[in-house]
Each structure stands twice: as structure tokens, then as C-alpha cells.
Amino acid sequence: MLVHTICIFNPAQEVKLTMAARIYNFNPGPAALPLPVLEQVKEEFLDFKGSGMSVSEVSHRSPLFEEVLNDAVARFKRLLKLPDDFKILFLQGGASTQFFMVPMNLLPNGSSADYINTGSWAKKAIKEAEILKKSCNVIASSEDKNYSYIPKGFSIDPSAAYVHFTSNNTIEGTQWASFPETGGVPLVSDMSSDMLCKPFNPAPFGLIYAGAQKNLGPAGVTVVIIRDDMLARVPKDIPTMLRYTTHSEKNSLYNTPPCVAIYIVQLVLKWIEDSVGGLEAMERRNREKADLLYGFMDAADFYRPTAAKDSRSLMNVTFRLADENLEKKFIAEASQSGLGGLKGHRSVGGCRASIYNAIDLKAVQSLVDFMKAFVDTNG
Numbered sequence: 501m502l503v504h505t506i507c508i509f510n511p512a513q514e515v516k517l518t519m520a521a522r523i524y525n526f527n528p529g530p531a532a533l534p535l536p537v538l539e540q541v542k543e544e545f546l547d548f549k550g551s552g553m554s555v556s557e558v559s560h561r562s563p564l565f566e567e568v569l570n571d572a573v574a575r576f577k578r579l580l581k582l583p584d585d586f587k588i589l590f591l592q593g594g595a596s597t598q599f600f601m602v603p604m605n606l607l608p609n610g611s612s613a614d615y616i617n618t619g620s621w622a623k624k625a626i627k628e629a630e631i632l633k634k635s636c637n638v639i640a641s642s643e644d645k646n647y648s649y650i651p652k653g654f655s656i657d658p659s660a661a662y663v664h665f666t667s668n669n670t671i672e673g674t675q676w677a678s679f680p681e682t683g684g685v686p687l688v689s690d691m692s693s694d695m696l697c698k699p700f701n702p703a704p705f706g707l708i709y710a711g712a713q714k715n716l717g718p719a720g721v722t723v724v725i726i727r728d729d730m731l732a733r734v735p736k737d738i739p740t741m742l743r744y745t746t747h748s749e750k751n752s753l754y755n756t757p758p759c760v761a762i763y764i765v766q767l768v769l770k771w772i773e774d775s776v777g778g779l780e781a782m783e784r785r786n787r788e789k790a791d792l793l794y795g796f797m798d799a800a801d802f803y804r805p806t807a808a809k810d811s812r813s814l815m816n817v818t819f820r821l822a823d824e825n826l827e828k829k830f831i832a833e834a835s836q837s838g839l840g841g842l843k844g845h846r847s848v849g850g851c852r853a854s855i856y857n858a859i860d861l862k863a864v865q866s867l868v869d870f871m872k873a874f875v876d877t878n879g
């Protein structure tokens with residue numbers, strides 16, 4: 501049994517220390533954070549770097565906070581090996597706000613953009629562009645097969661303002677193994693659920709966005725990586741807060757940013773750089789985890805991954821039980837054994853194990869051990 505609570509009562513100080521053991525957390529988002537990050541947050545939450553204040557109590561314009569912000573920017577640039585013409589912004593409103601900010605800022609009237617529909621989030625991005633009455637062409641879709649694969653063999657309009665795609669489809673469990681070739685048309689990607697899971701070449705990207713709560717940190721901040729030539733497109737006749745230029749010109753400090761969320765993202769970046777050893781090491785870790793889980797399921801016919809083999813996600817492993825009637829029991833018993841968050845998204849059902857960066861091999865091994873034992877008693 502993994503979940504237990506130890507309470508130590510110290511009558512001398514009247515301090516109740518609670519040490520709660522943690523579960524293996526396969527939640528899709530908000531999701532597990534690296535334990536060393538949470539421990540550091542706990543450690544310095546009352547007195548941040550000797551200031552006598554919590555990081556949530558200091559001014560966002562103080563050198564103390566600016567150091568956090570600038571360190572997060574610098575680490576992003578190093579981890580992604582970003583050329584100098586990219587800016588990192590920390591915004592609010594979630595990835596869902598980017599669905600309309602992208603066409604509002606980057607798609608001038610009279611031009612059109614290409615969109616690839618690989619799942620529910622991609623579809624929402626398309627819908628927001630349409631609400632703005634922007635011209636968007638859906639050049640490929642996998643909706644015909646419940647979004648179980650990543651489309652191939654589509655052609656891109658060479659005059660498109662950008663090509664929008666969702667790099668990892670959180671709900672359907674698919675991921676682009678390599679990114680679309682566009683012949684120079686800027687790529688725009690929603691990387692909310694796989695940002696920093698592996699290295700990639702940033703050069704073809706005009707803009708990348710990600711809500712932090714899957715793979716980067718807590719909810720409340722959205723990271724936007726934008727290239728200078730995209731900033732040059734931003735029109736002046738949209739509200740100040742909705743213009744990328746407003747935030748790039750002020751280093752994300754035009755208004756009060758979500759300071760605590762940015763601070764935790766900074767610690768996660770530090771963990772990836774200094775403890776994991778960068779994105780190549782991160783990818784090795786992620787592949788090892790995914791291979792273990794998919795490999796186990798492929799070897800038996802009890803569990804069935806839902807994504808096509810060449811489109812499987814390293815981050816969100818979606819699967820059904822051969823006997824779907826057993827799924828409820830599977831999820832409930834897993835939860836009783838300290839394995840949480842395995843229920844599939846309500847729109848698709850089934851099961852999903854989200855194995856983001858913060859999940860280690862031990863957690864996935866424990867899941868596989870539980871899955872084996874479940875076959876033994878129910879197979």
C-alpha cells in the first residue's frame with residue numbers, strides 16, 4: 501500500500517508534522533511535478549532567498565523576482581537551443597486563449613492559414629479562428645478514425661500565413677513523431693502536453709505555445725515562444741493585453757504576471773537541466789517509460805493501446821481493456837493501490853496513463869506490475 505500518513509505530534513513545540521507519502525500520479529493535467537521541485541518550493545515558501553517573504557508576496561518588479569523570470573527565460577533558450585530571434589513570453593488564459601490570440605495576431609485578413617485536425621484540442625483551435633472570421637483551411641484530419649493516428653501525405657499552401665498543428669494529442673494519445681515539412685511556411689504548434697519531452701529543431705517554428713500544467717509546472721501560466729518576424733506581423737488595432745508585442749516589449753511584465761507559477765516553472769526547468777541532464781536525457785527517460793508500458797500491453801491481448809503504432813504518444817498512453825466492462829474495476833483497484841488518474845478523458849472513455857516528464861520509470865514499473873496482477877485475477 502502506497503498511501504499512508506504519519507503524524508508526529510511534538511507537544512513541546514505544539515507542532516504537528518505531517519508526512520504524507522505520495523501516490524503514483526498519472527493525472528493528465530494538472531499533473532505530477534518532480535518531487536525535488538515540490539520539496540524546494542516547500543523549503544523556501546515562507547522565506548524566499550532570505551527576503552523574509554514568500555515568492556508570492558514579493559513585487560513582480562523586484563530584482564528578486566526578475567532573477568526568477570530571467571533565469572526561466574535563459575533556461576528555456578538553452579534547453580531548446582533557440583536562436584536569438586526567438587522570445588519567451590509568460591502569459592495567462594491557458595492554451596485555450598492562444599487558440600484565438602494566434603489568428604488574431606498572426607493571420608491578417610486577406611490571408612489564410614492551414615490547420616491540421618488531430619484531436620479535440622486541434623478542433624477547438626480551428627473553431628476559435630473561425631469565430632474571428634479568419635480564413636482557415638483544414639488540410640488534413642484524422643477525425644475519420646476517432647483521431648487514432650497522425651495524418652500523412654497532405655499538402656501545404658505555400659502562401660499560408662502559418663500551419664497550425666497540435667504536437668501531442670492529450671486526449672487521444674497520439675503524437676507527431678516528426679513535424680510537418682512546410683517548405684518555409686512558419687509552423688505554429690500547441691505543445692501543451694509534450695513541451696520539453698524531447699529535443700527538436702526550433703528553426704521552422706514561428707510560434708509555439710503550451711499551458712504549463714501538463715509538462716512544465718502548475719496551472720496558471722502559458723508559455724509562448726515567438727520568432728521576431730511573427731512579432732512584426734502583430735496589428736495595432738487589437739486590445740493591448742491580447743497583442744504579443746505588448747508582452748515581448750516588457751519581458752512579460754506589462755501587467756502582474758502569475759509569479760508563483762513562473763517560479764515553479766523555473767524550478768522545473770532547472771531540474772531538467774541540472775538533474776536530468778537536458779532534453780536528450782529527458783527523451784531517453786521518456787522512451788524507456790513508454791516502451792515499457794506499450795511493450796507490456798503489446799505482448800498480451802488483455803490491454804489494447806488505442807493509437808496507431810506509428811502515432812503513439814510518449815506522454816499520454818491511451819488504452820482499452822479487451823473486456824471494456826472491466827475498465828471501471830481496473831481504474832478503481834488501481835486507485836486503491838496508489839496508482840491515480842488512470843481514467844480516460846470523459847469524451848473518449850477507456851483508460852489513460854499520462855507519463856509526463858515528472859513521472860519516473862519506477863512509477864511506470866509499478867503500473868505495469870499492477871496491470872500484470874490484474875490480468876492474473878481477471879484474465
Ligand SMILES: *Cc1c(COP(=O)(O)O)cnc(C)c1O
Pocket residue numbers: 529593594595596597621666668669670690691692693711712714
Ligand atoms: C490541456 C490542453 C489544452 C487546454 O489548456 P488550458 O490551459 O486548460 O487552456 C490545449 N491544448 C492541449 C494540447 C492540451 O493538452
